[in-house]
Amino acid sequence: xxxxxxxxxxxxxxxxxxxxxxxPEEAAAFEQLMARDADFREEYEAWAENLADLTxxxxxxxxxPALLNQIRAAAFGTAAVAAPQPEEVxxxxxxxxxxxxxxxxxxxxxxxGLLPAVGGGLLAALVALWVIDATIGPSLALPTATATLVSExxxxxxxxxxxxxxxxxxxxxxxxxxxxxxxxxxxxxxGDRAPISLGVLPAAQTGQLRVPExxxxxxxxxxxxxxxxxxxxxxxxAPTGEVVAIAPIVWET
Amino acid sequence: MRTTADIEEMIAGxxxxxxxxxxxxxxxxxxxxxxxxxxxxxxRAEAEDALQDAFVKVWRNADRYSANGFSPMTWxxxxxxxxxxxxxxxxKARLGDMDEAVEVADAAPGPEALAIAASDRARIxxxxxxxxxxxxxxxxxxxxxxxxxxxxADVFDVPLNTIRTWLRRSLLxxxxxxxxx
Numbered sequence: 337x338x339x340x341x342x343x344x345x346x347x348x349x350x351x352x353x354x355x356x357x358x359x360p361e362e363a364a365a366f367e368q369l370m371a372r373d374a375d376f377r378e379e380y381e382a383w384a385e386n387l388a389d390l391t392x393x394x395x396x397x398x399x400x401p402a403l404l405n406q407i408r409a410a411a412f413g414t415a416a417v418a419a420p421q422p423e424e425v426x427x428x429x430x431x432x433x434x435x436x437x438x439x440x441x442x443x444x445x446x447x448x449g450l451l452p453a454v455g456g457g458l459l460a461a462l463v464a465l466w467v468i469d470a471t472i473g474p475s476l477a478l479p480t481a482t483a484t485l486v487s488e489x490x491x492x493x494x495x496x497x498x499x500x501x502x503x504x505x506x507x508x509x510x511x512x513x514x515x516x517x518x519x520x521x522x523x524x525x526x527g528d529r530a531p532i533s534l535g536v537l538p539a540a541q542t543g544q545l546r547v548p549e550x551x552x553x554x555x556x557x558x559x560x561x562x563x564x565x566x567x568x569x570x571x572x573x574a575p576t577g578e579v580v581a582i583a584p585i586v587w588e589t
Numbered sequence: 590m591r592t593t594a595d596i597e598e599m600i601a602g603x604x605x606x607x608x609x610x611x612x613x614x615x616x617x618x619x620x621x622x623x624x625x626x627x628x629x630x631x632x633r634a635e636a637e638d639a640l641q642d643a644f645v646k647v648w649r650n651a652d653r654y655s656a657n658g659f660s661p662m663t664w665x666x667x668x669x670x671x672x673x674x675x676x677x678x679x680x681k682a683r684l685g686d687m688d689e690a691v692e693v694a695d696a697a698p699g700p701e702a703l704a705i706a707a708s709d710r711a712r713i714x715x716x717x718x719x720x721x722x723x724x725x726x727x728x729x730x731x732x733x734x735x736x737x738x739x740x741x742a743d744v745f746d747v748p749l750n751t752i753r754t755w756l757r758r759s760l761l762x763x764x765x766x767x768x769x770x
Contacts, residue, residue, distance in 0.1 A: 351760040355731040381658040388666040389711030396620035411648040
Protein backbone atom coordinates (compact mmCIF):
# COMPACT_ATOMS: atom_id res chain seq x y z
CA UNK A 337 0.00 0.00 0.00
CA UNK A 338 2.68 2.48 -0.98
CA UNK A 339 0.31 4.48 -3.15
CA UNK A 340 -1.76 5.75 -0.22
CA UNK A 341 -2.21 9.48 -0.12
CA UNK A 342 0.35 11.01 2.15
CA UNK A 343 -1.61 12.13 5.23
CA UNK A 344 -1.60 15.81 6.00
CA UNK A 345 0.18 15.43 9.29
CA UNK A 346 -1.03 18.62 10.87
CA UNK A 347 -4.61 18.09 9.87
CA UNK A 348 -4.63 14.56 11.24
CA UNK A 349 -3.58 15.98 14.59
CA UNK A 350 -7.18 17.15 14.96
CA UNK A 351 -8.45 13.57 14.74
CA UNK A 352 -5.77 12.31 17.09
CA UNK A 353 -6.56 15.10 19.53
CA UNK A 354 -10.27 14.27 19.41
CA UNK A 355 -9.48 10.62 20.09
CA UNK A 356 -7.14 11.52 22.95
CA UNK A 357 -4.19 9.88 21.24
CA UNK A 358 -1.76 12.78 21.58
CA UNK A 359 0.78 12.95 24.35
CA PRO A 360 0.11 15.86 26.75
CA GLU A 361 2.73 18.12 25.22
CA GLU A 362 1.44 17.36 21.72
CA ALA A 363 -2.10 18.05 22.89
CA ALA A 364 -1.02 21.36 24.43
CA ALA A 365 0.76 22.32 21.22
CA PHE A 366 -2.33 21.42 19.19
CA GLU A 367 -4.46 23.60 21.46
CA GLN A 368 -2.17 26.50 20.70
CA LEU A 369 -2.53 25.72 17.04
CA MET A 370 -6.32 25.76 17.37
CA ALA A 371 -6.20 29.01 19.29
CA ARG A 372 -4.34 30.62 16.41
CA ASP A 373 -5.99 28.98 13.45
CA ALA A 374 -9.73 28.52 12.99
CA ASP A 375 -9.18 25.82 10.36
CA PHE A 376 -7.75 23.49 12.98
CA ARG A 377 -10.50 24.36 15.41
CA GLU A 378 -13.13 23.56 12.80
CA GLU A 379 -11.36 20.36 11.87
CA TYR A 380 -11.39 19.29 15.51
CA GLU A 381 -15.04 20.23 15.89
CA ALA A 382 -15.96 18.19 12.83
CA TRP A 383 -14.16 15.16 14.25
CA ALA A 384 -15.79 15.59 17.63
CA GLU A 385 -19.22 15.75 15.98
CA ASN A 386 -18.63 12.63 13.94
CA LEU A 387 -16.97 10.64 16.70
CA ALA A 388 -19.79 11.46 19.11
CA ASP A 389 -22.01 9.48 16.74
CA LEU A 390 -20.07 6.37 17.74
CA THR A 391 -22.15 6.50 20.91
CA UNK A 392 -25.39 6.16 18.91
CA UNK A 393 -25.58 2.45 19.59
CA UNK A 394 -25.07 2.85 23.34
CA UNK A 395 -28.37 2.20 25.08
CA UNK A 396 -29.52 4.86 27.56
CA UNK A 397 -29.54 3.77 31.20
CA UNK A 398 -31.42 5.80 33.79
CA UNK A 399 -29.03 6.71 36.60
CA UNK A 400 -30.10 5.96 40.19
CA PRO A 401 -32.59 8.59 41.43
CA ALA A 402 -30.42 9.66 44.37
CA LEU A 403 -27.61 10.71 42.05
CA LEU A 404 -29.30 13.90 40.87
CA ASN A 405 -29.25 15.43 44.33
CA GLN A 406 -25.64 14.50 44.82
CA ILE A 407 -24.74 16.05 41.48
CA ARG A 408 -26.75 19.16 42.30
CA ALA A 409 -24.89 19.52 45.56
CA ALA A 410 -21.57 19.19 43.76
CA ALA A 411 -22.57 21.61 41.01
CA PHE A 412 -24.27 24.26 43.10
CA GLY A 413 -21.96 23.98 46.11
CA THR A 414 -24.92 23.48 48.42
CA ALA A 415 -24.83 21.25 51.47
CA ALA A 416 -27.31 18.67 50.29
CA VAL A 417 -25.20 16.06 52.03
CA ALA A 418 -26.37 17.38 55.39
CA ALA A 419 -30.01 16.75 54.56
CA PRO A 420 -30.22 13.84 52.19
CA GLN A 421 -33.58 13.82 50.46
CA PRO A 422 -33.06 11.59 47.49
CA GLU A 423 -36.40 12.31 45.87
CA GLU A 424 -36.29 16.05 46.34
CA VAL A 425 -36.91 17.87 43.09
CA UNK A 426 -36.71 21.57 43.93
CA UNK A 427 -33.26 22.97 44.74
CA UNK A 428 -32.95 24.70 48.13
CA UNK A 429 -34.25 28.23 47.65
CA UNK A 430 -31.82 29.89 50.03
CA UNK A 431 -28.63 28.47 48.60
CA UNK A 432 -25.85 30.92 47.78
CA UNK A 433 -25.26 31.48 44.11
CA UNK A 434 -21.66 32.64 44.11
CA UNK A 435 -20.50 29.80 41.95
CA UNK A 436 -21.68 31.40 38.73
CA UNK A 437 -19.41 34.37 39.39
CA UNK A 438 -16.25 32.29 39.51
CA UNK A 439 -14.00 31.07 36.74
CA UNK A 440 -13.93 33.99 34.37
CA UNK A 441 -11.53 32.03 32.22
CA UNK A 442 -11.51 32.52 28.50
CA UNK A 443 -8.68 30.20 27.63
CA UNK A 444 -9.31 27.79 24.84
CA UNK A 445 -9.79 24.79 27.08
CA UNK A 446 -12.16 26.65 29.27
CA UNK A 447 -13.98 28.22 26.37
CA UNK A 448 -14.63 24.81 25.01
CA GLY A 449 -15.58 23.50 28.42
CA LEU A 450 -13.36 20.60 27.64
CA LEU A 451 -10.34 19.13 29.18
CA PRO A 452 -8.57 16.85 26.77
CA ALA A 453 -8.10 13.24 27.69
CA VAL A 454 -4.44 13.38 28.56
CA GLY A 455 -2.08 11.75 31.04
CA GLY A 456 -3.02 10.98 34.62
CA GLY A 457 -0.87 13.38 36.62
CA LEU A 458 -1.88 16.45 34.75
CA LEU A 459 -5.49 15.43 34.96
CA ALA A 460 -5.28 14.81 38.64
CA ALA A 461 -4.01 18.36 38.98
CA LEU A 462 -6.81 19.72 36.84
CA VAL A 463 -9.38 17.76 38.79
CA ALA A 464 -7.89 19.10 42.01
CA LEU A 465 -8.27 22.61 40.65
CA TRP A 466 -11.91 21.98 39.83
CA VAL A 467 -12.49 20.86 43.37
CA ILE A 468 -10.67 23.79 44.90
CA ASP A 469 -12.45 26.19 42.64
CA ALA A 470 -15.82 24.72 43.51
CA THR A 471 -15.37 24.90 47.25
CA ILE A 472 -13.83 28.32 47.86
CA GLY A 473 -16.35 30.83 49.15
CA PRO A 474 -16.56 34.53 48.30
CA SER A 475 -14.61 35.56 51.38
CA LEU A 476 -11.25 36.74 50.03
CA ALA A 477 -10.77 40.44 49.56
CA LEU A 478 -8.76 40.32 46.34
CA PRO A 479 -9.16 37.72 43.66
CA THR A 480 -6.30 35.28 43.77
CA ALA A 481 -5.21 33.16 40.89
CA THR A 482 -3.53 29.81 41.19
CA ALA A 483 -2.31 27.13 38.87
CA THR A 484 -0.70 23.82 39.62
CA LEU A 485 1.61 22.59 36.91
CA VAL A 486 2.33 18.90 36.94
CA SER A 487 4.39 17.02 34.38
CA GLU A 488 3.00 13.82 32.98
CA UNK A 489 5.11 11.55 35.14
CA UNK A 490 4.58 13.87 38.14
CA UNK A 491 8.32 14.36 38.52
CA UNK A 492 7.79 18.11 38.29
CA UNK A 493 5.16 19.92 40.33
CA UNK A 494 5.12 23.71 40.42
CA UNK A 495 2.42 25.77 42.07
CA UNK A 496 1.95 29.38 41.19
CA UNK A 497 -0.14 32.03 42.91
CA UNK A 498 -0.91 35.59 41.99
CA UNK A 499 -2.97 38.26 43.68
CA UNK A 500 -4.82 40.56 41.32
CA UNK A 501 -3.12 43.93 40.69
CA UNK A 502 0.12 42.67 42.10
CA UNK A 503 3.47 42.86 40.44
CA UNK A 504 4.77 39.50 41.54
CA UNK A 505 3.79 36.00 40.78
CA UNK A 506 4.87 33.55 43.44
CA UNK A 507 6.01 30.08 42.65
CA UNK A 508 6.54 27.03 44.78
CA UNK A 509 8.44 24.20 43.20
CA UNK A 510 7.03 21.24 45.09
CA UNK A 511 9.25 18.78 43.31
CA UNK A 512 11.46 18.48 40.24
CA UNK A 513 14.14 20.54 38.58
CA UNK A 514 15.45 21.34 35.12
CA UNK A 515 17.44 18.67 33.31
CA UNK A 516 21.22 19.12 33.68
CA UNK A 517 22.45 22.07 31.62
CA UNK A 518 18.94 23.38 30.89
CA UNK A 519 16.41 25.74 32.41
CA UNK A 520 12.69 25.59 33.00
CA UNK A 521 10.77 28.54 31.61
CA UNK A 522 7.29 29.64 32.63
CA UNK A 523 4.86 30.83 29.96
CA UNK A 524 1.54 32.56 29.93
CA UNK A 525 -0.77 31.43 27.16
CA UNK A 526 -3.94 33.33 26.48
CA GLY A 527 -6.27 32.84 23.54
CA ASP A 528 -4.83 33.67 20.17
CA ARG A 529 -1.70 35.35 21.44
CA ALA A 530 1.74 33.86 21.14
CA PRO A 531 3.00 32.45 24.47
CA ILE A 532 4.42 35.15 26.71
CA SER A 533 7.49 34.38 28.80
CA LEU A 534 7.10 34.95 32.51
CA GLY A 535 10.76 34.15 32.92
CA VAL A 536 13.10 31.32 33.74
CA LEU A 537 12.19 29.52 36.95
CA PRO A 538 14.97 30.20 39.44
CA ALA A 539 16.63 27.15 40.96
CA ALA A 540 15.26 28.05 44.41
CA GLN A 541 12.29 26.11 45.72
CA THR A 542 10.18 29.21 46.16
CA GLY A 543 10.44 32.71 44.81
CA GLN A 544 8.80 35.37 42.73
CA LEU A 545 8.63 36.31 39.09
CA ARG A 546 7.65 39.79 38.01
CA VAL A 547 4.63 40.04 35.75
CA PRO A 548 4.97 43.03 33.40
CA GLU A 549 1.98 45.33 33.75
CA UNK A 550 0.89 44.85 30.16
CA UNK A 551 0.47 41.15 30.68
CA UNK A 552 -1.34 41.07 34.00
CA UNK A 553 -4.76 41.20 32.39
CA UNK A 554 -3.86 38.12 30.38
CA UNK A 555 -3.64 36.06 33.55
CA UNK A 556 -7.44 36.15 33.44
CA UNK A 557 -8.51 33.24 31.37
CA UNK A 558 -4.99 32.17 30.60
CA UNK A 559 -3.03 28.98 30.98
CA UNK A 560 0.43 28.56 32.40
CA UNK A 561 2.94 26.24 30.84
CA UNK A 562 6.49 25.17 31.57
CA UNK A 563 8.95 24.28 28.84
CA UNK A 564 12.49 22.97 28.95
CA UNK A 565 14.85 25.53 27.42
CA UNK A 566 18.57 26.13 26.98
CA UNK A 567 20.32 27.72 29.97
CA UNK A 568 19.15 31.29 30.38
CA UNK A 569 15.83 30.66 28.66
CA UNK A 570 14.49 30.44 25.15
CA UNK A 571 16.75 32.25 22.69
CA UNK A 572 13.81 33.08 20.43
CA UNK A 573 11.25 34.46 22.88
CA ALA A 574 8.94 31.54 22.10
CA PRO A 575 9.01 28.06 23.63
CA THR A 576 11.63 26.01 21.79
CA GLY A 577 11.82 22.90 23.98
CA GLU A 578 9.34 20.34 25.19
CA VAL A 579 6.31 21.70 27.03
CA VAL A 580 6.35 19.50 30.12
CA ALA A 581 3.34 20.89 31.99
CA ILE A 582 0.35 23.08 31.30
CA ALA A 583 -2.48 24.16 33.58
CA PRO A 584 -5.31 26.66 33.54
CA ILE A 585 -5.02 29.71 35.77
CA VAL A 586 -7.92 29.48 38.17
CA TRP A 587 -9.37 32.57 39.85
CA GLU A 588 -10.90 32.41 43.25
CA THR A 589 -13.07 35.34 44.14
CA MET B 590 -37.65 13.34 23.01
CA ARG B 591 -36.11 16.76 23.30
CA THR B 592 -34.96 18.64 20.23
CA THR B 593 -31.58 20.23 19.72
CA ALA B 594 -33.17 23.64 20.20
CA ASP B 595 -34.67 22.54 23.55
CA ILE B 596 -31.30 21.41 24.79
CA GLU B 597 -29.61 24.59 23.61
CA GLU B 598 -32.22 26.56 25.50
CA MET B 599 -31.53 24.58 28.66
CA ILE B 600 -27.80 25.24 28.35
CA ALA B 601 -28.50 28.94 27.83
CA GLY B 602 -30.64 28.90 30.99
CA UNK B 603 -27.85 27.23 32.91
CA UNK B 604 -25.43 29.88 31.67
CA UNK B 605 -27.47 32.44 33.57
CA UNK B 606 -27.59 30.26 36.67
CA UNK B 607 -31.04 28.73 36.19
CA UNK B 608 -31.11 25.53 38.24
CA UNK B 609 -34.42 24.43 36.80
CA UNK B 610 -32.72 24.43 33.42
CA UNK B 611 -30.04 22.19 34.90
CA UNK B 612 -32.69 19.77 36.16
CA UNK B 613 -34.38 19.82 32.75
CA UNK B 614 -31.11 19.08 30.99
CA UNK B 615 -30.39 16.28 33.44
CA UNK B 616 -33.83 14.79 32.85
CA UNK B 617 -33.38 14.99 29.09
CA UNK B 618 -29.81 13.72 28.75
CA UNK B 619 -28.61 11.88 31.87
CA UNK B 620 -29.75 8.42 30.71
CA UNK B 621 -27.88 8.77 27.43
CA UNK B 622 -24.77 10.12 29.16
CA UNK B 623 -24.93 7.50 31.92
CA UNK B 624 -25.07 4.86 29.21
CA UNK B 625 -21.88 6.33 27.76
CA UNK B 626 -20.23 6.29 31.21
CA UNK B 627 -21.19 2.66 31.76
CA UNK B 628 -19.96 1.71 28.31
CA UNK B 629 -16.58 3.38 28.78
CA UNK B 630 -15.96 2.53 32.42
CA UNK B 631 -17.82 -0.76 32.68
CA UNK B 632 -18.21 -0.14 36.41
CA ARG B 633 -21.34 1.27 37.98
CA ALA B 634 -19.81 3.20 40.88
CA GLU B 635 -17.20 4.80 38.66
CA ALA B 636 -19.80 5.58 36.04
CA GLU B 637 -21.88 7.43 38.65
CA ASP B 638 -18.86 9.44 39.76
CA ALA B 639 -17.98 10.25 36.17
CA LEU B 640 -21.54 11.33 35.38
CA GLN B 641 -21.39 13.66 38.37
CA ASP B 642 -18.07 15.15 37.25
CA ALA B 643 -19.39 15.62 33.74
CA PHE B 644 -22.58 17.41 34.83
CA VAL B 645 -20.62 19.64 37.20
CA LYS B 646 -18.36 20.63 34.30
CA VAL B 647 -21.36 21.23 32.07
CA TRP B 648 -22.99 23.44 34.71
CA ARG B 649 -19.82 25.41 35.24
CA ASN B 650 -19.06 25.82 31.56
CA ALA B 651 -22.57 26.45 30.29
CA ASP B 652 -21.81 30.17 29.88
CA ARG B 653 -19.03 29.29 27.46
CA TYR B 654 -20.98 26.80 25.44
CA SER B 655 -22.11 29.32 22.84
CA ALA B 656 -18.48 30.15 22.07
CA ASN B 657 -17.63 26.64 20.94
CA GLY B 658 -18.62 25.15 17.64
CA PHE B 659 -20.34 22.01 18.93
CA SER B 660 -23.93 20.94 18.65
CA PRO B 661 -25.30 20.56 22.18
CA MET B 662 -25.36 16.75 22.29
CA THR B 663 -21.85 16.58 20.87
CA TRP B 664 -20.64 18.92 23.57
CA UNK B 665 -22.34 16.91 26.32
CA UNK B 666 -21.13 13.59 24.92
CA UNK B 667 -17.59 14.91 24.44
CA UNK B 668 -17.36 16.30 27.96
CA UNK B 669 -18.75 13.05 29.34
CA UNK B 670 -16.56 10.82 27.19
CA UNK B 671 -13.40 12.78 28.07
CA UNK B 672 -14.28 12.68 31.77
CA UNK B 673 -14.74 8.90 31.59
CA UNK B 674 -11.55 8.34 29.62
CA UNK B 675 -9.60 10.36 32.18
CA UNK B 676 -10.99 8.16 34.93
CA UNK B 677 -10.31 5.02 32.98
CA UNK B 678 -6.71 6.03 32.42
CA UNK B 679 -6.27 6.93 36.07
CA UNK B 680 -7.62 3.48 36.95
CA LYS B 681 -5.24 1.81 34.51
CA ALA B 682 -2.35 3.82 35.96
CA ARG B 683 -3.31 2.56 39.43
CA LEU B 684 -3.73 -1.04 38.43
CA GLY B 685 -0.85 -1.21 36.00
CA ASP B 686 -1.68 -3.12 32.88
CA MET B 687 -3.14 -6.05 34.71
CA ASP B 688 -6.56 -5.84 33.14
CA GLU B 689 -5.28 -5.45 29.62
CA ALA B 690 -5.80 -9.01 28.48
CA VAL B 691 -9.46 -9.21 29.46
CA GLU B 692 -10.58 -6.18 27.49
CA VAL B 693 -9.83 -7.33 24.02
CA ALA B 694 -13.09 -8.24 22.33
CA ASP B 695 -15.01 -5.32 23.73
CA ALA B 696 -15.24 -2.60 21.12
CA ALA B 697 -17.35 -4.12 18.39
CA PRO B 698 -20.62 -2.35 17.63
CA GLY B 699 -23.40 -3.51 19.94
CA PRO B 700 -26.50 -5.34 18.75
CA GLU B 701 -28.43 -2.06 18.79
CA ALA B 702 -26.20 -0.68 16.06
CA LEU B 703 -26.77 -3.69 13.89
CA ALA B 704 -30.51 -3.27 14.35
CA ILE B 705 -30.55 0.32 13.10
CA ALA B 706 -31.30 0.49 9.40
CA ALA B 707 -28.28 1.53 7.36
CA SER B 708 -30.04 4.65 6.09
CA ASP B 709 -30.57 5.93 9.64
CA ARG B 710 -27.09 5.26 10.87
CA ALA B 711 -24.65 8.05 11.47
CA ARG B 712 -22.32 8.70 8.60
CA ILE B 713 -19.29 7.69 10.61
CA UNK B 714 -20.80 4.27 11.28
CA UNK B 715 -21.26 3.69 7.55
CA UNK B 716 -17.83 5.11 6.77
CA UNK B 717 -16.24 2.77 9.32
CA UNK B 718 -17.47 -0.11 7.20
CA UNK B 719 -15.10 1.06 4.50
CA UNK B 720 -12.15 0.36 6.79
CA UNK B 721 -10.61 -3.02 7.41
CA UNK B 722 -12.36 -4.46 10.48
CA UNK B 723 -9.31 -4.27 12.73
CA UNK B 724 -8.79 -0.62 11.78
CA UNK B 725 -12.39 0.29 12.52
CA UNK B 726 -11.97 -1.52 15.79
CA UNK B 727 -8.84 0.49 16.60
CA UNK B 728 -10.75 3.76 16.07
CA UNK B 729 -13.58 2.54 18.29
CA UNK B 730 -11.17 1.39 20.96
CA UNK B 731 -9.42 4.75 20.99
CA UNK B 732 -12.69 6.65 21.26
CA UNK B 733 -14.69 4.41 23.57
CA UNK B 734 -11.91 2.84 25.61
CA UNK B 735 -9.38 5.64 25.56
CA UNK B 736 -6.66 3.36 24.35
CA UNK B 737 -3.31 4.98 23.67
CA UNK B 738 -1.08 4.24 20.72
CA UNK B 739 0.99 2.01 23.00
CA UNK B 740 -2.05 0.01 24.07
CA UNK B 741 -3.28 -0.31 20.51
CA ALA B 742 0.17 -1.44 19.43
CA ASP B 743 0.05 -4.14 22.12
CA VAL B 744 -3.49 -5.24 21.28
CA PHE B 745 -2.87 -5.48 17.55
CA ASP B 746 0.68 -6.71 18.04
CA VAL B 747 2.40 -4.20 15.77
CA PRO B 748 5.26 -1.80 16.55
CA LEU B 749 4.38 1.59 18.03
CA ASN B 750 5.55 3.52 14.94
CA THR B 751 3.52 1.28 12.70
CA ILE B 752 0.32 1.70 14.65
CA ARG B 753 0.47 5.46 14.35
CA THR B 754 1.01 5.36 10.59
CA TRP B 755 -1.68 2.71 10.29
CA LEU B 756 -4.25 4.60 12.31
CA ARG B 757 -3.49 7.94 10.66
CA ARG B 758 -4.11 6.36 7.28
CA SER B 759 -7.38 4.95 8.50
CA LEU B 760 -8.39 8.32 9.90
CA LEU B 761 -7.52 10.00 6.63
CA UNK B 762 -9.63 7.49 4.76
CA UNK B 763 -12.44 8.05 7.22
CA UNK B 764 -12.13 11.79 6.75
CA UNK B 765 -12.48 11.43 2.99
CA UNK B 766 -15.60 9.35 3.43
CA UNK B 767 -17.05 11.73 6.03
CA UNK B 768 -16.59 14.78 3.84
CA UNK B 769 -18.57 13.20 0.98
CA UNK B 770 -22.25 13.96 0.81
